[in-house]
Amino acid sequence: MKTIEQITKEYLEFSAEQADKCKKQIQLLEQEDKNDEANLEKVKLNIYGIFDTLIKTSEKKALNQKELEEQQKVSSFCADFLATFDRIPANWRINYEKAKEHNNVIEYVIEENKLSVSEQLKNQFNLIWEVSLL
Numbered sequence: 263m264k265t266i267e268q269i270t271k272e273y274l275e276f277s278a279e280q281a282d283k284c285k286k287q288i289q290l291l292e293q294e295d296k297n298d299e300a301n302l303e304k305v306k307l308n309i310y311g312i313f314d315t316l317i318k319t320s321e322k323k324a325l326n327q328k329e330l331e332e333q334q335k336v337s338s339f340c341a342d343f344l345a346t347f348d349r350i351p352a353n354w355r356i357n358y359e360k361a362k363e364h365n366n367v368i369e370y371v372i373e374e375n376k377l378s379v380s381e382q383l384k385n386q387f388n389l390i391w392e393v394s395l396l
Contacts, residue, residue: 264394265332266339270321272390274314277383281310302375309379316346317387340391347384351377 264272284307291300324330324339354376361369 263333263336264390266321266324266336269336269340269390269394270317273317273383273387276386276390277310277314280382281307284310302371305372305375306379309376310383312350313346313380313383316350317343320346336394340387343387344384347380347387351380354380 284303288300288303288307291297291303320339320343323342324335327335327338330338354373358370358373358377361367361373
């Protein structure tokens with residue numbers, strides 16, 4: 263079984279790879295004067311940063327639970343971090359629905375973008391965690 267630190271490291275490596283792709287895409291799009299598309303990539307980049315911060319917070323929280331055994335700490339850590347994928351995007355889902363309802367295409371696309379990135383990160387975290395259970 264992987265430790266909390268190993269799971270966090272794998273997740274952050276994946277997130278960093280995705281963030282680097284965004285940065286390169288932003289540069290390319292800005293060079294082509296595609297500012298709207300570049301701004302969407304900036305939104306993605308921001309979401310990667312948000313969840314990077316949240317996983318570090320979950321890691322610290324779990325590691326400080328001295329009364330738990332290592333296996334319990336890992337389970338607590340994973341459950342806590344996975345909960346952020348429900349809690350944080352909740353407002354994005356609401357904004358997405360409102361924008362859709364009011365035909366606000368720009369806002370709709372931005373919120374859809376945020377939700378897509380958070381889902382991608384959640385799926386990747388689940389993969390890392392599932393592999394750690396083997």
